[in-house]
Amino acid sequence: MQQLLNPFAQKYPEAVDSTLSSQGVSILFNPYGPFAGHYLAVGGNDGIVEIWDVETRGMIRMLEGHVKAVGGLSWSRNNRYLLSCSLDATAIIWDLSILSHPYLQPKTPATSSSSSSSSRPSSSSARSHTIRFDAPVSTAVFHPRNSKIILATLTCGEVVLVDLRNGSRHTLEDVVEGEEAPDDIQSRKRVSMACAVFSPCGSRIYTGTTNGMLLVIDPVSRFVLQRVRVANSALKQIRFDASGYNIITSASDRALRILSVDPLTSTLTPLHRFQDLVNRTPWHAIGFSGDGEYVMGGAGHKMAHNVFIWDRETTVLIKVLEGPKEPLIDCDWHPTRPVIASVATSGDVHIWQTSSPDNWAAFAPGFEELEENIEYDEREDEFDIEDETDLARRKNLEEDLEIDVLNVPTDYPSAPEPISVLPPAYLISGSEENKEEGESCIRAIQAVREWADQGPDDDTWTGFWLSLDLDEEMGEDDENGMD
Template identity: 35%
Template sequence: MNAPIIDPLQGDFPEVIEEYLEHGVMKCIAFNRRGTLLAAGCSDGSCIIWDFETRGIAMELRDKDCVAAITSVCWSKFGHRILVSAADKSLTLWDVVKGEKITRTTLQQTPLQARLHPGSSTPSICLACPLSSAPMIVDLNTGSTAVLPVSLSDTSNGVTPPSRNKFSDGSAPFTPTAACFNKYGDLVYVGNSKGEILIVDHKNIKVRGVVPVSGGAVIKNIVFSRNGQYLLTNSNDRTIRIYENLLPLKDGLNALNESNNTSDELDGIEKLKAIGSKCLALFREFQDSITKMHWKAPCFSGDGEWVVGGSASKGEHKIYIWDRAGHLVKILEGPKEALIDLAWHPVHPIVVSVSLIGLVYIWAKDYTENWSAFAPDFKELEENEEYVEREDEFDLMPETEKVKESDVNEDDEVDIVTVEKDSAFSDSDVSEEEICFLPAAPCPDVPEQQDKCVGSSSKLVDSNHSGSPFSEEAGQNGHAINHASSPVEAMDNSAAEDTGGTHLKRRRKPSEKGLELQAEKVRKPIKKLKPSGKSSKMKNKSMVEQETSICVSEDDVNDDYH
C-alpha cells in the first residue's frame, strides 16, 4: 500500500460490520497465514475452524479430556498444526488435516497464551505465558519446561531467580507477563511488571538485552508486526507503544553477540541497557487523551500500516484504528457487548472481533459504487433527465478521422506461467506445502432418521393393505399408494388420511366457482329426467357430466374451505 497517495478520508481499513459468526460461546480467534481459515476457541473446550471464504465450519477439533474454556489458539507457520491452550492447564497440539490430536501436555499453571515456534513448519516447541508464573518454553514432545527470566539484578548473568517478595510498588512478583517470539524464533521478547522489555536467548535461558519502557507500568501485551520490523506493547498506563526493530530479521542472535563484544567496557545492567538500545527504538505512542481508557488485544494490520486496539471498558464494543504516524483515523462502534479478542486479516482490510457473549463480528470496508472509475466521461444523475442528442452525435466517422491503431506488438509473447512473489509472503518456502483450505467431507444422513422414515413409510403401506410390488417399492422410497378404482375414490381416501392427522401431500384449494357448484350439488341432488327432445338430451348430458366431474362430499368441501 502506498500511503502518501491514499485519500485520507478513504483509508484501507474496515468500517462496518459485514457479518457475524455464531457457534457456541467463542472466546479467542486466530487467522492462518493466508487468512483463508479462522480458528476459534470455545468455552466448552472445542476449537472450531471456519472457512473464511464461505463462512462455513470446515472442522471441529474436540478433545474428550478437555471440557474447560479455551484461552488461546495459534497456527503453525504453514497451517499444518494448531496449538490450543485451555483453562484446565493443558496444551494440546492438533494435526489440522487429519483432525487428530498429536500430543497433550499439562502445566502447573493455567496458560493465558501459547505461541508455537515460528521458525519450523512442524514445530514441537512453544512459548507459554501462565497466569501466575513466569513465561516458559515448553517441549510438547517430552513435556519438559524451561522458565524464562522476568527481571534483572547486578549478578553476572543478569538474571534474578524467582522470588515471592513483592515489588516496591506493591504488585505481585508474578503479575501476568507477556512474551512473544521474534519473526524467526531465535529470540524471545518478555514484558515484565516493572515496565521493561527483556530480550532473552531462550535456548541458553539468558537475558541478552533490556529496554526500559517510559512510565515503568506493567506490560500486558507484546506482539511483533507480520514483517518483524515493529514491536507493539500495551502497558497498564493506558498507552500503546510502537518500537522499531533495529536487529536484522534473520540471525538476530548473532547480531546480539557482536553487540555484546563491543560493550565490554560496561558491566551489569548498564551493559544490558546499552545492548537493548541497539535492538529497539521508540517509534510512536498511542493513547486516548480524553477518556484515558485501557486497551484490549492491540495488534498490527497485515501490512503493518495500521494499528488497532479494542476498548477494555465494560458494555461497549469499540475498536480504535490509528495509522503508523500516530493519527486516529477511525472508531468502530459495535453492539453493547464487551470486546475480549481481536484479529486483523493478514491480507484484506478486515477486522474480526469477539464479544463477551461469544459472537464473532466481521468488520469490512464499506465499498461504494463509483462508475466513473470505469468510464471517466460517465456522469451520475440524482434523478432522470431528458437527454437531447447532438446533431452529429451518431454520424459515421470518415476514414481519415478514425482512431489510430494501437502500437502494441501482437507478436510479443505474454508470460502467463510465472507467478510473481507476494511481498507479504516473501519468506515462503516453495518446497513446503501450505494448508490454505480444508477438504470438505459430505455429511451422511443420520441412521436413526433413516430408520424412522422407513418405518413410517412401511406403516403407511400396511394401512393401505397393498401387496403389489409397486406398493413395496413405494414404501421403501417413503411414498404411500392410494389404491382406488376412480379419481373420486382417490379423493375420498386422501380426505380420510387428512382427517387422520397425516398429510401425505399438499391439497390444492378449489376455486370459488368449484365451491359454488359443490355446495349446490349438496343442497339439491341431481334427479334423472326423461329425455323429451334434443334440448332435453343436451341438458341431461351436461348435468350428468357435472355430476361425474364434481362428486365430492360435504365434509371435503368444508375441509378444503377451512
C-alpha cells in the same frame, strides 16, 4: 479466488459486515501461506475450538478437547497445525489434515450400532499432542520455524519453553548472560512474566514482566540478552508487525507503545505512544494492520464495542469503529485485507469490512447510471455475440473435460519462509569493532535457526487447504441408491 486489492482503496474497515454466532473468547486469522486470512480460528468459552471460512461465513471444523475457556490460539508456519491453550492447564496441538467436524464426517454403513459408533471419527482424532502444565495457560505460540517448539505463558507468572522433540521443558527466568548471581537475585525472581512471544524469525524470545520490563531472551541458552524499561506498570500483551521491525506493547497503565527493533543487535528503541486521554480506555487486544501502516487497539469499555485505529507514523487517530452495545474481548486484523474480526462478551464474532458501492460504469464504457428506470427497446441482434452453431459445438467439447474436485491442487506457490532479521552487509561495515559485533550477532542467529531446524516437523504443506472426504460420501450415496 480472492478479490484483487485496489491500491487506492481504503486500508481500514468501517462497519460490521456480518456476525458469526459462536461462544468465542479469542480469535486469530491464519497468517501465512497462499490462503492467509482465509480461515478464522475461534476459541470458545465452553472449551470448543471452531474454524470458520471467512469468505463463505461457514464453520468447517469443530475441535473438542478442552473443558474450560480457550484463551490463546496459534497457527503453525504452513497452517497444518493449530495450537490452543486453555484455563484447564492444557495446550493441544490439532492436526487439521484430519477430518474433525462432526457434521462433516464421512458416513459409515449402519451394520450395527456399536460398530457404527466406534468407526466414526471424532474431533479427538485430530489431536496431535496434549501438553499439561501445573497452572492455567493464558497464551501459547508455535516457534515460527518448527511446530514442535512451543512457548507457553502461565497465569501464575511463568513462561515455559517446551521442546517436543526431546520432551524437555524450561522455565524462563530473568538471568543475565555472563553474570554471577547478584545480591538481589531473590527479589528479581519474584518478578512475574506476564506475556511472551517469539520474534518472527524465531531467533529471540520477547517477554514482558509485571514491573514493566521487556526482556530479550536467547531460546537456546535461555539467557537475557537485552532488558528495556518500557513502562512503570505490568506489560499485558506483545505483538510484532509483519516486517518484524516493530513491536507494540500494552501495559496496565492503559497506554500502547511502539518500539523499533534493531536488526543487528535486537536493541529496542521506543518510538510512539498511543492512549485515550479522555476516557482512559483499557485495551483488551492490540495489533498491526497487514501492511503495518496502522495500529489497532480493542477497547475494554463496559458498555461499548469499539476498535481504535491509529496511523503508525503520525500517531493520528484515524477511525473509531463502533459496534454493538456490548464489551469487546478480543480482536484480530486480517493479514492481507482491511478486515477486522472482534469478539463480544456474548460470544458472537463480528466481521468488520469496508463498504464499497458498485460502480457499474467500470464494467463497460457504455454503462450509464440512472436515477430511475426507463423503458428500453432491445435490438434484434444486440446480444448475438457468438454464432449459435459455434456455441453449441464448443459446449459439447467442454462437456468431455474431466474436472478433479477431490484432490488438493499442487500448483500453488509455497508458503513464504518466516521473515529474516539477518542484517544486510552495509550494517556490519565500517570499523573492525562493528564488523566483529555484527558477525557475532549473525552467528548467534544462525545457531538458533540450526537448533530450531533440527528434527523438523511434518508441517510441510505448500498451503493450508481444508477439504471434505467426498470419495466416501459419494460411495455411500451410490450404495444407498441415491443419484
